[in-house]
Amino acid sequence: ASVSELTAYTLIEEIEKCCLEQTMVQAKTWILKKHFDGFPEASNFELKVEELSEPKDGEMLLESVFLSVDPYMRLLSSFGMKNGSVMDGTQVAKVIQSKNPAFPIGSHVIAPCGWRTHTVCNGADLIPIIPDWPQGISLSLALGTIGMPGLTALYGIEEVLGLQRGETLLLNAAAGAVGSVVGQIAKIKGCKVVGSAGSDAKVAFLKELGFDHAFNYKTVGSLEKELKQASPEGYDCYFDNVGGFFSSVALQQMKNLGRIAVCGSISVYNDTTPQTGPYPYLTMIFKQLKMEGFMENRWKHKHPESLKRLMGWLKEGKLRCPEHITKGFENMPAAFMGMLKGENIGKAISQPRLLLCGKSTTRTMVQAKTWILKKHFDGFPEHSNFELKVEELPEPKDGEVLLEAVFLSVDPYMRPFSRARMKEGDVMIGTQVAKVIQSNSPTFPVGTHAVARCGWRTHTVCDGSGLIPIMPDWPRDISLSLALGAIGMPGLTALYGIEEVLGLQRGETLLVNAAAGAVGSVVGQIAKIKGCKVVGSAGSDAKVAFLKELGFDHAFNYKTVVSLEEELKKASPEGYDCYFDNVGGLFSSVALQQMKNLGRIAVCGSISLYNDTTPQTGPYPYLTMIFKQLKMEGFLQSRWEHKHPESLKRLMEWLKEGKLQSREHITKGFENMPAAFMGILKGENIGKAVVTV
């Protein structure tokens, strides 16, 4: 034992002697003597004795029976506590004196009264132990499986993840108070569970609990390989208690449309300098992941029913409730530090010693010009990455058509797509508005136009399967190029991001970046149509002026503002309900801090990261997500392909009504495709970047 522990021990002995001699009640309390700076040390705490006043009418005197030690205490100390205040915490306490009929002597309550042996209170914050608590089940479980940690596990699984039978769940800190319940509930629900913990004993315990795979993250050679081996097909859900590096690796192993419950970030709680790691945004888009920070108190109204369910599973023998009990109030700091060091299997509890706690007619030989990806991009694209080639096209067969490009789109996604979907020598990926100039297909007669996903090519022979006809009744006075912009993929992206992902409501405040671009400009306008306040950022004063013309409430040039943080605060001092993110990286790190509680983030694009050779790193977002209970979802507009026809009609209506303006940045000449593409990555465009042939 350390000198200070011994001192505390001697002190407590003295206090106890005093208690026996006096009827005056003295409370032993653990004070935060000095804010933690890194990992907590014994010297951060001080044991103090307080004389309690006699309970007045409506009040009662509580005696702690079990005290909880939880990871959140480490955070609360930095954000909510002053030096000299009693350490925050919850306990199960017994009413030993009462002038409040709601709490008779001998009854037990859950009391958020901190690290104290005795408390005089009026019952306002007290939670009664659930009725019919079975004899023979320790009341300490009201701080664990049948308390806050159990509820956290249940809500994380049901409210946040919506875990379904047959799915595969990954969780970390799996042998802890929350983790052990998460794994067991997932098994009750018929899922495959993979858990990690920090010792072989804990791994053995997880196997006893029925985990399908468990491993010691401290001794595996490669976390990535372990996760792949445990579930080669990936994970549907990830219950994150740890954050940091583990999450960076875990994200890469998620299945598409995977869900992540950000419950805790214990790996960063003791940081003096915030840890940094790869930004998660790009992965979130590629995989369309949904990530949500949460705290159990959001579902307070469900607590009574949820506690009953947890108790039901416990009684049926489906839930095991390990506890790691440290005896002696004097050992509270040691129990707390032990939990942060990972000493506990199950819930860490302190028990005070005093039992207190989506037919050709003519034929001329057609040559197609194509742009080839000559060499994969390494960093910012250069002309040398592209090659112009000429290809002789075959005669269209039955059912086939010959297309001629009219407008070609250049989009940011081509940069990350190139690496993921293309090999050197392939035609650059992309979409165009094309005219049918030869046809052996009744569906696409000569002269019709369609949106074709045929890449950077002037002419194409195809069977029509990937062609999207231009919507019927396309007005003559509206350029068909808009089918690549506001009435096309970018417009749909804006609409789905707002409606399907964010669920933006009238009166809310929305932040959007790359706001003067194809997607961003539509985002801001739809938000205004919906009666929202819109703040937008863009990279030039001309773009800012454009945003103001569009009716944005506030617009700024992120390249010239002195402080992004201050600008965001100034634009909306009360914070942001929604953030439509097109940029990612550093911008997002700053924006996250300005979100309101329960804010929603649509991760649409991460253009600031597309040209990285070495992935950029930045502060992990997980802790902020928990504090603010943020919901963050990566998405690709193609998820709602079944809604495209109806959605395009809505966009067209807004355009015809003058509610939606569409600006284009036109580059003339097929030979300028690479330059147009590089231009968007440099921010040269205002509105949708399009190339005319």
Ligand SMILES: NC(=O)C1=CN([C@@H]2O[C@H](COP(=O)(O)OP(=O)(O)OC[C@H]3O[C@@H](n4cnc5c(N)ncnc54)[C@H](OP(=O)(O)O)[C@@H]3O)[C@@H](O)[C@H]2O)C=CC1
């Ligand atoms: N998830 C989905 O389904 C879809 C996602 N997207 C994404 O949406 C975003 C916007 O696309 P889109 O509207 O077509 O493109 P834009 O028309 O907005 O053109 C890109 C703009 O991004 C900005 N930009 C470029 N590099 C950086 C950088 N390093 N940091 C910050 N901003 C930068 C520039 O504007 P500025 O001068 O303001 O910097 C540039 O003009 C992209 O991230 C894209 O990948 C697009 C379509 C579908």
Ligand SMILES: CCCCC/C=C\CC(=O)/C=C/C=C/C=C/[C@@H](O)CCCC(=O)O
């Ligand atoms: C699957 C790769 C996703 C890349 C993610 C990067 C950024 C997000 C983004 O910009 C996504 C854009 C998606 C665009 C989809 C366009 C399709 O309509 C056409 C794709 C072209 C093709 O498939 O030939």
